Amino acid sequence: MTGRAALALLASIALIPAAAAQPVTREQAMRAAIHPVATEAAMREWLGRVPVTRDWPPDFAETLTGQAPAYIVEMSTAPGCIPCADLWTKLGSLGRRYGWQIRTIGGQEAMLRSGRLGLPWVGHPVAWVRPVSDPNRIVPIAIGTDHAPNLARNLYLAAKMLTGVKPAVGVRGMAKFTGIVGDPTRPNPSKRGH
Numbered sequence: 001m002t003g004r005a006a007l008a009l010l011a012s013i014a015l016i017p018a019a020a021a022q023p024v025t026r027e028q029a030m031r032a033a034i035h036p037v038a039t040e041a042a043m044r045e046w047l048g049r050v051p052v053t054r055d056w057p058p059d060f061a062e063t064l065t066g067q068a069p070a071y072i073v074e075m076s077t078a079p080g081c082i083p084c085a086d087l088w089t090k091l092g093s094l095g096r097r098y099g100w101q102i103r104t105i106g107g108q109e110a111m112l113r114s115g116r117l118g119l120p121w122v123g124h125p126v127a128w129v130r131p132v133s134d135p136n137r138i139v140p141i142a143i144g145t146d147h148a149p150n151l152a153r154n155l156y157l158a159a160k161m162l163t164g165v166k167p168a169v170g171v172r173g174m175a176k177f178t179g180i181v182g183d184p185t186r187p188n189p190s191k192r193g194h
Contacts, residue, residue, distance in 0.1 A: 034122045036143070038183035043082055043145065044189035046180045053149040060156055067159040068099035073141070075102070075127035076110030081182030083145040084125040090148045091127065094155065101132075113138055125179035137162060144180035
């Protein structure tokens with residue numbers, strides 16, 4: 001094979017994947033961003049891929065402690081949801097440390113909130129911050145569980161957004177939700193052994 005023929009063959013091989021590549025659909029992108037887990041090991045494996053926040057603004061602790069009385073964190077949960085238990089534990093610890101109230105809401109309310117914000121429903125858990133006195137002003141802080149430092153960062157950003165910081169700044173900083181959610185397909189106990 002001449003050098004020119006080899007070069008032409010390599011060029012044609014290199015172009016095949018580009019020609020065969022198809023645009024990614026919204027559904028494919030959503031599936032790629034959602035990670036249903038059914039075991040703690042699977043959850044830890046996905047969390048191991050998530051970067052942890054390490055840089056804090058100078059007013060971080062002051063803002064979280066100072067804003068705590070004005071806001072509440074509400075999260076969705078489901079029975080047997082391992083990421084829900086993980087998120088609840090981490091938010092509870094942050095709540096005790098900074099004085100934030102944490103409570104659960106029902107799945108129906110969670111789906112309505114997601115719909116109002118134009119978010120696709122991906123499963124439990126999802127967490128929001130809202131002013132204690134206004135149930136209609138909500139900011140999502142977690143879609144799936146996350147590392148505690150990332151959740152603390154999102155609490156801080158939500159407090160800033162709800163007190164007037166330009167939303168684009170907060171949204172850009174908070175746009176990295178993990179999507180580590182509970183596996184909705186649990187085996188039916190009545191069908192075991194069949």
